[in-house]
Amino acid sequence: LFIFLSCVLQGLPHCSSFEVLITIHVAIVCAGYNASRDVVTLVKSVLFHRRNPLHFHFITDSIAQRILASLFDTWMVPAVRVDFYDADELKSEVSWIPNKHYSGIYGLMKLVLTKTLPSSLQRVIVLDTDITFATDIAELWAVFHKFKGQQVLGLVENQSDWYLGNLWKNHRPWPALGRGFNTGVILLLLDRLRKLKWEQMWRLTAERELMSMLSTSLADQDIFNAVIKQNPFLVYQLPCFWNVQLSDHTRSEKCYKDVSDLKVIHWNSPKKLRVKNKHVEFFRNLYLTFLEYDGNLLRRELFGCPSEADHNSENLQKTLSELDEDDPCYEFRRERFTVHRTHLYFLHYEYEPADDHTDVTLVAQLSMDRLQMLEAICKHWEGPISLALYLSDAEAQQFLRYAQGSEVLMSRSNVGYHIVYKEGQFYPVNLLRNVAMKQVNTPYMFLSDIDFLPMYGLYEYLRKSVVQLDMVNTKKALVVPAFETLRYRLSYPKSKAELLSQLDMGTLFTFRYHVWTKGHAPTNFAKWRTATTPYRVQWEADFEPYVMVRRDSPEYDRRFVGFGWNKVAHIMELDAQEYEFVVLPNAYMIHMPHAPSFDITKFRSNKQYRVCLKTLKEEFQQNMSRRYGFAALKYMTAENNS
Numbered sequence: 001l002f003i004f005l006s007c008v009l010q011g012l013p014h015c016s017s018f019e020v021l022i023t024i025h026v027a028i029v030c031a032g033y034n035a036s037r038d039v040v041t042l043v044k045s046v047l048f049h050r051r052n053p054l055h056f057h058f059i060t061d062s063i064a065q066r067i068l069a070s071l072f073d074t075w076m077v078p079a080v081r082v083d084f085y086d087a088d089e090l091k092s093e094v095s096w097i098p099n100k101h102y103s104g105i106y107g108l109m110k111l112v113l114t115k116t117l118p119s120s121l122q123r124v125i126v127l128d129t130d131i132t133f134a135t136d137i138a139e140l141w142a143v144f145h146k147f148k149g150q151q152v153l154g155l156v157e158n159q160s161d162w163y164l165g166n167l168w169k170n171h172r173p174w175p176a177l178g179r180g181f182n183t184g185v186i187l188l189l190l191d192r193l194r195k196l197k198w199e200q201m202w203r204l205t206a207e208r209e210l211m212s213m214l215s216t217s218l219a220d221q222d223i224f225n226a227v228i229k230q231n232p233f234l235v236y237q238l239p240c241f242w243n244v245q246l247s248d249h250t251r252s253e254k255c256y257k258d259v260s261d262l263k264v265i266h267w268n269s270p271k272k273l274r275v276k277n278k279h280v281e282f283f284r285n286l287y288l289t290f291l292e293y294d295g296n297l298l299r300r301e302l303f304g305c306p307s308e309a310d311h312n313s314e315n316l317q318k319t320l321s322e323l324d325e326d327d328p329c330y331e332f333r334r335e336r337f338t339v340h341r342t343h344l345y346f347l348h349y350e351y352e353p354a355d356d357h358t359d360v361t362l363v364a365q366l367s368m369d370r371l372q373m374l375e376a377i378c379k380h381w382e383g384p385i386s387l388a389l390y391l392s393d394a395e396a397q398q399f400l401r402y403a404q405g406s407e408v409l410m411s412r413s414n415v416g417y418h419i420v421y422k423e424g425q426f427y428p429v430n431l432l433r434n435v436a437m438k439q440v441n442t443p444y445m446f447l448s449d450i451d452f453l454p455m456y457g458l459y460e461y462l463r464k465s466v467v468q469l470d471m472v473n474t475k476k477a478l479v480v481p482a483f484e485t486l487r488y489r490l491s492y493p494k495s496k497a498e499l500l501s502q503l504d505m506g507t508l509f510t511f512r513y514h515v516w517t518k519g520h521a522p523t524n525f526a527k528w529r530t531a532t533t534p535y536r537v538q539w540e541a542d543f544e545p546y547v548m549v550r551r552d553s554p555e556y557d558r559r560f561v562g563f564g565w566n567k568v569a570h571i572m573e574l575d576a577q578e579y580e581f582v583v584l585p586n587a588y589m590i591h592m593p594h595a596p597s598f599d600i601t602k603f604r605s606n607k608q609y610r611v612c613l614k615t616l617k618e619e620f621q622q623n624m625s626r627r628y629g630f631a632a633l634k635y636m637t638a639e640n641n642s
Contacts, residue, residue, distance in 0.1 A: 022053075022141070024125065025054075025121060025123065025124045026057065026127060027057040027124045028056065028057070028059070028126070028127050029058075029060075029087070029129075030068065030129055031061040031064050031087055033347060033348045034348070035064060036063070036064045036068055036345075038130060039129040040295075040343070042129055042130075042133070044290045044293050044298065045134070045290045047080070048293065048298065049133055049136040052137075052141075053081075054081070054137075055082075056083070057083050057117055059090070062088065067344050067345055068084070070342055074339055075295060076316075077298055078300075087106060090112055090116060091105055094109060097216060097223075098214065098215035098216070100217050103219050110220045111220050112199070113126065114199060123187070123188065123189050123190060123191075125186070126188055127186075128183075128185075128266065128268070130184070131266055131267075132290060133264055134286060135263040140263070143187060144189070147236050148236075149233065150233045150234060151189075151233070151235065151236040152193050152198075153189075153193075154187025154188075154236045154238050155182065155187075155236075155237065156237070156238045156243035157178070157240060159245040160179075160245070162218070163179055163180035163225065174216065174222035174225060174226050175225065176228070176229055177229050177232055177235075180225040185243040187236070201231070202227050205223060205226045209222075209226050241262050241263045241264070242263055244266060245268050246280070293393060295341055296423055328611070328612065329611075329616070331425065331426070332559070333559070335561050336558045336561075338423060338428070340420045340423055340431060341421040341423070344435075345416055345417070345439075346389075346400070346417045347415075350414070353442045354463075356463075357443050357472070358444070359383070360442055360444040360446055360459065360548060361440045361441070362377070362381050362446045362448055363387075363436045363440060363445050363446065364377075364385070364448045364450045365389070365390065365436055365449075366388075370450045370451065371399065374387075374406075374408075375406060376453055377454070378409065380456055382459055383459035385414065386436040386437070386439045386440050387416065387417055390422060391419055391422060392421065395422075418436060418439055427562050428558070429560070429561060429562065430557060430560055430561070434556055434558070442551065443551055447546060447547055447548070449546070451592055452590065453492065453590050454589045461584070461586065462548050465534070465548075469534060469582060476582050477553075477582070478587075479545040479546070479582065480546050480547070480584060481525065481528055481583065482520055482546055483508045483510055483590045484512070484593075485507060488593055499588055500529060510525045511591055516542075518540070519542055519544045519568075522540045523583055524583070528585065531583070533585060534585060536580055536583075539571070539575040541635075543571050544571055547574075549574070553579070554573045554574065554577060557569045564610075576624060576627075576631065621635055
């Protein structure tokens, strides 16, 4: 009781003894990259206000399932369960219905929810992806108790004149009761609908109406309305504030006196945020609040609500509890186990690898301050790219606007952008690399960094090298020699001869020659100058070249965050697994100048940072010895001698 009263007084999420038992079920049809992005804003608005456990039922295509499954796995929101249903398996149920609406075949799938959702599920709230909640969804769930008689559908009246048929000359809508009803928000009593043989009811209605109408204009909404016209007793009319529709011909302003009365906003115009309404600024600000809201804040527990045990969460808490908080390197160690919320394929992606099994994906990671490199890299590398971007929710929206405003980026569908949301004080460089690597769908990957521009034609050169060096049957890491310039405006060399000329003139340098020679010395730049065939080099301490490897090569070690040893450890792992390092004679990449990163500044100025890095390094080497035995002793020896 004390917890309950405290939470009420503070306005915090809470559960009464009655509410503990109630899980609210929400069904959403979601397909494709854009809808997967849009639905997150809806989910945030629901999570922000909710005080009950939630169970989301997503009817998805394979794209949305992949994105949303990963997002919810890494979001780890308490008292939230998610289930997926394969929309592709349902297509045959509705594909016979011609539909002119922009939602396509997926806009008809709400019709088959009685068949799709578990037979044990008695009631569900159905939402479109373009909905924003301004109140607790439990209030809407409570409306089920107001249903009487044979009422099985809860709907808000349509707030335009669409179904009155007077919007333009010869406008002929589907039959509807009065103004009809909008299906952006639906309360479904599934158990009663099944008893009424809903499946048969809507099919017979659709078949009859299609004989004269030929197709639907508003997808499932037309068929729901035709059924209700024949059977008005099925519908319970919800107050209009449960679905304030901002469509092109909306009359929604007449359904509320004050914006504070609103509970659900529905952006059901193709124009979305650009729609006309006297309160649109208020609506837009509410939407943008959730669009840019830090999703990590929604991981809070519901006070007094015992949520179902989540084994991933329990294991994480157990691991973290075993760390020594008094350890000076505690924050470094903790970062290794931090679960970062991850949204894969933030933008549309479409790419099928070449049939000849030589295809290669460029892999890199970046934060907001390196966005300007994206267009240049796309101009230099025509092949597929997998990028992990470390951003806040607000920065993710800035990135989206930047990308959508770029002709170069929008002309490419073979670039996968994977958002890893910010959390903690370190830049999780190796986690980002691993996220980008896991989304590679080509046989090979070129492990680069965002500050490097690959030479023109490197993509095709690497593919030819796959065949030339028999990469299929051997374990090789192909080294692309790295150079750098201190000039912000560089006439990029079109050939090796041109590069050597710039090297001799002092326009270019071998990468990090003046601060960290050991990192690339084994590449043997003197030999590379005159080499015409690939040559093998041996691993040496602190070697960190940029390489092309097979997709199944080892991941990066997550204990290394920020600056220092993040690539060195990976190259050491490749060597331990007996990869041959082969330098390509006609390949090169150039590092472009930029301001020092926050992490390198910390490394240079913070002694404890350097001490912890040394500790992590020693622990990594000990792990290598345990895993690779006698062969790994050379790493300890080399380090002591360097």
